[in-house]
Amino acid sequence: MKKVIVIGAGAAGLMAAIHAARAGAEVTVLERNEKAGKKIYLTGKGRCNVTNNCSRDEFLLEVPRNPRFLYSALSFFSPEDMMKLLEDHGCPVVTQRGRRVFPKTEKASDVTKTLLAICAKEGVQIRLHRRVTGIALNADGAAEGVYTEGESPEQADGRNSKPESIIPADAVIIATGGVSYPATGSTGDGYLFAKETGHTVSPVFPSLVGLVAEETWPEELQGLSLKNVRVTLKKGKKVLYSEIGEMLFTHFGFSGPLILEASCHLPESESLEGCALSLDLKPGLTAEQLDARLRRELEAGSKKQMRNMLPALMPGSLAEIFLRLCGLPEDLPCNQVTGAQRLRLLDMMQNLPLRIRGRRSMQEAIVTRGGISVKEVNPGTMESKRVPGLYFAGEVLDVDAHTGGYNLQIAFSTGALAGDSAARKEM
Numbered sequence: 001m002k003k004v005i006v007i008g009a010g011a012a013g014l015m016a017a018i019h020a021a022r023a024g025a026e027v028t029v030l031e032r033n034e035k036a037g038k039k040i041y042l043t044g045k046g047r048c049n050v051t052n053n054c055s056r057d058e059f060l061l062e063v064p065r066n067p068r069f070l071y072s073a074l075s076f077f078s079p080e081d082m083m084k085l086l087e088d089h090g091c092p093v094v095t096q097r098g099r100r101v102f103p104k105t106e107k108a109s110d111v112t113k114t115l116l117a118i119c120a121k122e123g124v125q126i127r128l129h130r131r132v133t134g135i136a137l138n139a140d141g142a143a144e145g146v147y148t149e150g151e152s153p154e155q156a157d158g159r160n161s162k163p164e165s166i167i168p169a170d171a172v173i174i175a176t177g178g179v180s181y182p183a184t185g186s187t188g189d190g191y192l193f194a195k196e197t198g199h200t201v202s203p204v205f206p207s208l209v210g211l212v213a214e215e216t217w218p219e220e221l222q223g224l225s226l227k228n229v230r231v232t233l234k235k236g237k238k239v240l241y242s243e244i245g246e247m248l249f250t251h252f253g254f255s256g257p258l259i260l261e262a263s264c265h266l267p268e269s270e271s272l273e274g275c276a277l278s279l280d281l282k283p284g285l286t287a288e289q290l291d292a293r294l295r296r297e298l299e300a301g302s303k304k305q306m307r308n309m310l311p312a313l314m315p316g317s318l319a320e321i322f323l324r325l326c327g328l329p330e331d332l333p334c335n336q337v338t339g340a341q342r343l344r345l346l347d348m349m350q351n352l353p354l355r356i357r358g359r360r361s362m363q364e365a366i367v368t369r370g371g372i373s374v375k376e377v378n379p380g381t382m383e384s385k386r387v388p389g390l391y392f393a394g395e396v397l398d399v400d401a402h403t404g405g406y407n408l409q410i411a412f413s414t415g416a417l418a419g420d421s422a423a424r425k426e427m
Contacts, residue, residue: 012394049242206365213253
């Protein structure tokens with residue numbers, strides 16, 4: 001029987017193990033943490049947005065980088081397949097707003113329990129507190145196992161460990177995740193293994209993460225959520241991202257679905273020089289329609305001060321700050337607004353600058369951007385083009401997507417394909 005080792009018991013690793021076992025392999029999962037699926041527990045704020053109920057082509061539109069690399073993986077194991085897998089094993093799911101799919105109980109722990117139950121049913125062995133330190137290669141440069149730290153009770157307590165040992169295997173699957181949420185054990189080991197075996201690893205950045213404001217005024221709006229607004233990200237004159245949805249003001253600047261998605265499209269560098277973020281408070285109105293609306297409000301509130309009229313057009317907490325940003329006095333009477341001032345209000349309502357100076361840290365990022373170059377991985381099998389018998393799955397690859405269950409499905413799909421391919425490859 002073919003022996004397959006999976007490094008990492010997260011979403012990609014557990015799915016790889018299930019499919020490798022179903023394809024007839026003897027499967028061992030090595031996990032450095034004290035339990036499996038640590039990051040799964042955090043997804044969807046503990047509710048686990050397990051996938052997105054959409055077609056393959058719709059799915060690929062939500063993947064900013066290297067979407068075509070996922071074509072085979074999504075064809076092999078689709079969102080529909082994921083939903084059926086959970087349903088068939090006693091974990092019913094529901095589709096909510098934005099086609100986001102959650103377990104009916106809205107407990108991430110139920111997804112992990114289900115995957116672990118399937119692993120147990122298929123005879124998968126999961127060994128916790130077992131840290132892999134490298135990939136063992138034979139004389140021909142093919143994977144033949146993994147190096148691990150010795151296993152002992154003392155090691156589990158973090159006091160010491162035995163010398164390295166080798167666990168032989170016919171195929172090895174690296175599913176170690178990225179470096180986001182390092183508390184879950186995502187420490188970048190997979191990138192190190194890839195580099196040591198001759199693979200290219202592109203620089204990693206936090207993705208699906210909040211953005212830090214250049215100015216202090218957003219902090220005054222901490223907790224304010226804006227719905228049905230448009231956020232646009234540009235670099236110079238080039239539009240990198242522009243969508244309608246929801247955003248949130250925070251103590252550090254900006255967050256919420258639109259901001260997290262915009263962060264996926266920032267340049268691949270630490271510097272955000274030349275990047276500009278803007279907010280359209282009324283994306284459903286043309287400039288002419290908004291002008292007509294503003295004129296009506298000014299006329300209806302002619303005896304009011306501007307700060308008392310603006311809440312008809314935006315949240316009250318934003319109104320006073322908005323006037324300040326426009327350079328207008330809060331006590332300006334509506335009947336004294338000049339044509340130039342009205343045009344200034346219109347421009348800022350449709351193009352309010354959200355000046356940013358950086359991303360939040362990797363500790364807060366939902367996923368990692370960057371990773372193992374997909375040019376060096378066979379998209380039809382997830383096997384390395386450089387090292388026979390070595391496979392990659394999940395966040396360790398240079399593929400990431402928008403929010404909405406897409407990143408977990410990428411982990412499940414690439415894991416499923418890697419596991420099946422590793423088990424079926426002729427020795």
